[in-house]
Amino acid sequence: MPSRILKPTSPKQALQKLVETIHLKIVDYEELPVSEAVGRVLFEDIVSKVNIPRNDVSVMDGYAIRYRDTLTASTKNPVRLTVIGKQHLSESPSEIKVEEGQAVYITTGAPIPMGADAVVMVEYARVVGDQIELRRAVKEGDFIARVGEDIHEGLVLKKGSVLRPQDVGLLTGIWEFKVKTLRKPKVAVLPVGDELTDFDERKPGKKVDNYSLIISKLIEDLGAKPQKMDVAPDDPKEIADRILSVIDVVDMVVTISGISVGEKDVVSDAVALLEPGGLLVHGVKMKPGRVAGLGVIRQKPFIALPGFIISTIAAFYTFAAPTIAHMLGLGFTAPLPILKAKITREVKGVALLNFIPVSVKVVEEGFVAEPVLGGSSVLRRLIQANGFIYVDPGGAIEEGKEVDVTLFGVHELSYLYA
Amino acid sequence: MPSRILKPTSPKQALQKLVETIHLKIVDYEELPVSEAVGRVLFEDIVSKVNIPRNDVSVMDGYAIRYRDTLTASTKNPVRLTVIGKQHLSESPSEIKVEEGQAVYITTGAPIPMGADAVVMVEYARVVGDQIELRRAVKEGDFIARVGEDIHEGLVLKKGSVLRPQDVGLLTGIWEFKVKTLRKPKVAVLPVGDELTDFDERKPGKKVDNYSLIISKLIEDLGAKPQKMDVAPDDPKEIADRILSVIDVVDMVVTISGISVGEKDVVSDAVALLEPGGLLVHGVKMKPGRVAGLGVIRQKPFIALPGFIISTIAAFYTFAAPTIAHMLGLGFTAPLPILKAKITREVKGVALLNFIPVSVKVVEEGFVAEPVLGGSSVLRRLIQANGFIYVDPGGAIEEGKEVDVTLFGVHELSYLYA
Known part of the structure; x- marks a missing residue:
């Protein structure tokens, strides 16, 4: 059995080690109907082959005219123009020509006839026989949308960007109804511990495994696909078998608990069975979370989370x-909201990098962050908190100082206002 | 045919009128497995019937001891304690008693024996026959989780709160595997316009209906359930029939376009056919969006969005x-992130409340907001922007001034860092 003595690495170096050892970014794509692509990472540049609108078009039902004809129009001196035809929808530019003193009835979206340089809304044109009467001047370009004004030919969305509602609207607008998106990374979540039971069975003295659900939901929030597994016992062979059973169909494995240095902390042994030397890092210079492990199993990243919920988180x-963000090509910044907030009371750090849950609230002047202190096994701290801060090793933060708070998820910020 | 003359109302009053006329909040629930309840509004107070842990328990594999016995322990003067038994997992408090000079082997999660007031980790206890040797003092309460420390009996989550990953983790932890959530409001989205086609058909001179997809996805983001309908022609009877076909199964109807005062703007006529006087408001004192309508059809809220995309938005x-937020019981603040950002250049308002898309960026000092100007039919502005500001009627905002930016959706903030 390998030694289970921690060799603490700085968190930054630990992550660096993982990245340097394997290629993380997902390289394959999934083609989706655009209506299902919101939140997904674009796998290709989107180049529009069309201009929307295709021509200069009217944005109102009205009359296409020459604006100079209206310059003198007023209630006292209305201007009359002769209606010479109608312009309806068509893919091509209009073939009608508007000369001085003339107007053409035009519908919304129809191409502007030659000679016309403005549209007057139907409700401002009084029809008098075959003429219209205008009682005020219009400006050049009024109610005309220029060719390509809405969407122009050429690059419209960049590979690697995350699709939002308006982006899929744009895709639909240029007749792109399917889109290639980066395949979602699949992440196996394996809870470990003789003291745990799965949801469906309640046993005396046992605790239900709830942390794997929390971790799975957070993984989902980050844009990956969790595969929550049943609880594994504190048995290295069994843990190794469970990992082996999914390693070929997932992109990453996360275990919860069993990574400390006690008798029953056998996750590191399991890794050694699967891949000697695979545990690149065991022990990190942070608190809580000190016993975490990072490694590689069969070319897939492996992260061993500690078992106390605040350490786990x-x-x-x-x-x-950040590993998931990297898989999605979003660099090393996890796609999580970060805010500046004033801390409500002094925080004293510890010798290691200190992770502290905080509760951000909205006040008149902006955001304030209240540290949520307590033991590392207290789930209630996560219920009270909505984000976290780091305090540098040996550091402290004075009351009222501005800190960068990372929210637990994209939704936390909106709940602030709920 | 009723008059289509706008009677502009202030946006605030328009919304107020709607709220006073009908009850908006959803009153029924949907029971869900907790694993599917993230993002949903809790329909009931959650009262925990249990303490987690149930007793004072060990959070480590180690030895339960009396801390006073270790006060003199050092490398030079180790203290020896006699191991009198083992304490494994159980639902009840331990029946073993630890006296002076004694220790009990204990596993993670097991109840602390009587008399013991601290746990020493297994790796700091050298086993010597039936004794353990300790080389340093431990503190009172070390590695003990107190009864109810993780989750306590009583109210743990409040009715009306939105469930997050940690909240469903808590529910699971107290053996609540199903939860009553507010039913999602269903919102019909009906695009209107002879110039539009649905996704599946491409016709000369016609524009594909993409705005209803954007609106549907935004509705989804807000926690409601969109029902996107096919494009309706500019025919009041047909529009009325379409609305009638869904009104009994949805909680709200939104139309897009056809609400101005032109010849083909027949949405107001459609409402008149369905419910005379149902259009409570036609015309609002804002720009763009001036022609929007708010009303009630068969006791359901109805909102007529204008057809130019920036006006629509x-x-x-x-x-x-806000109507959807109100249906979810989240009050009148839509569950959208709001940030303070410095505006990058002067913005001159207009005579009406001015809605301006902005692009928020992260800089060293915080957030800056760049106004994204242009015509109200330019979709590109939404692609460049990620939120919006309001400028008061007749107001202006100086360059560098701090403004409240509402992001288009909860995800926009996270993309800022991507």
């Missing part, structure tokens, strides 16, 4: 979240 | 989003 956000 | 965020 600290290691998740410090190692797993 | 302005009216959506000003009227539809």
Whole structure:
């Protein structure tokens, strides 16, 4: 059995080690209907082959005219123009020509006839026989949308960007109804511990495994696909078998608990069975989360999260979240909201990098962050908190100082206002 | 045919009128497995019937001891304690008693034996026959989780709160595997216009209906369930029939386009056919979005969004989003992130409340907001922007001034860092 003595690495170096050892970014794509692509990473540059609108078009039902004809129009001196025809929808530019003193009835979206340089809304044109009467001047270009004004030919969306509602609207607008998106990374989540039971069975003295659900949902929030597995016992062979059973169909494995240095902390042994030397890092210079491990199993990243919930979460956000972001090509910043908030009371750090849950609230002047202190096994701290801060090793933060708070998820910010 | 003359109302009053006329909040629930309840509004107070942990328990594999016995322990003067038994997992408090000079082997999660007031980790206890040798003092309470420390009996989550990953983790932890959530409001989205085609058909001179997809996805983001309908022609009877076909199964109807005062703007006529006087408001004192309508059809809220995309979006965020928030019981603040950002250049308002898309960026000092100007039919502005500001009627904002930016959706903030 390999030694289980921690060799603490700085969190930054730990992550660096993982990145240098394997290629993380997902390289294959999934083609999706655009209506299902919101939140997905674009796998290709989107180049529009069309201009929308295709021509200069009217944005109103009205009359296409020459604006100079209206310059003298007023209630006292209305201007009359002769209606010479109608312009309806068509893909081609209009073939009608508007001369001085003339107007053409035009519908919304129809191409502007030659000679016309403005549109007057139907409700401002009084029809008098075959003429219209205008009682005020119009400006050049009024109610005309120029060719390509809405969407222009050429690059419209860049590979690697994350699709939002308006982006899929744009794709639809240029008749692109399917889109290639980066395949979602699949992440196996394996809870470990003789003291745990799965959801469906309640046993005396046992605790239900709830942390793997939290971690799975956070993984989902980050744009990856969790595969929550059943609880594994504190048995290295069994843990190794469970990992082996999914390693070929997932992109990453995360275990929860069993990574400390006690008798029953056998996750490191399991890794040694699967891939000697695979555990690149065991022990990180942070608190909580000190016993976390990072490694590689069969060319897939592996992250061993500690078993106390605040440690679990600290290691998740410090190692797993950025690894997932990297897989999605979003660089090393996990796609999580970061805010500047004033801390409500002094925080004293510890000798290691200190991860502290905080509760951000909205006040008149902006955001304030209240540290949510307590033991590292207290789930209640996560219920009270909505984000976290780091305090540098040996550092402290004075009351009222501005800190960068990372929210637990994209939704936390909106709940602030709920 | 009723008159189509706008009677502009202030946006605030328009919304107020809608709220006073009908009850908006959803009153029924949907029971869901907790694993599917993230993002949903809790329909009931959650009262924990249990303490987690149930007793004072060890959070490590180690030895339960009396801390006073270790006060003199050092490398030079180790203390020896006699191991009198083992304490494994159980639902009940331990029946073993630890006396002076004694220790009990204990596993993670097991109840602390009587008399013991600290746990020493297994790796700091050298086993010597039936004794353990300790080389340093431990503190009272070390590695003990107190009864109810993780989750306590009583109210743990409040009715009306939005469930996050940690909240469903808590529910699971107290053996609540199903939860009652507010039913999602269903919102019909009906695009109107002879110039539009649905996705599946491409016709000369016609524009594909893409705005209804954008609006549907934004509705989804807000926690409601969109029902995107096919394009309706500019025919009041047909529009009325379409609305009638869904009114009994949805909680709200949103139309896009056809609400101005031109010949083909027949949405107001359609409402008149369905419910005379149902259009409570036609015309609002904002720009763009001036022609929006708010009303009630068969006791369901109805919002008529204008057809130019920036107007559509302005009216959506000003009227539809808060209405949805109200249906979810989230009050009148739409569940959207709001940030303070410095505006990058002077913005001159207009005579009406001015809705301006902005692009928020992260800089060293915080957030800056760049106004994204242009015509109200320019979709590109939404692609460049990620949120919006309001400028008061007749107001202006100096360069560098701090403004409140509402992001288009919860995800926009995270993309800032991507």
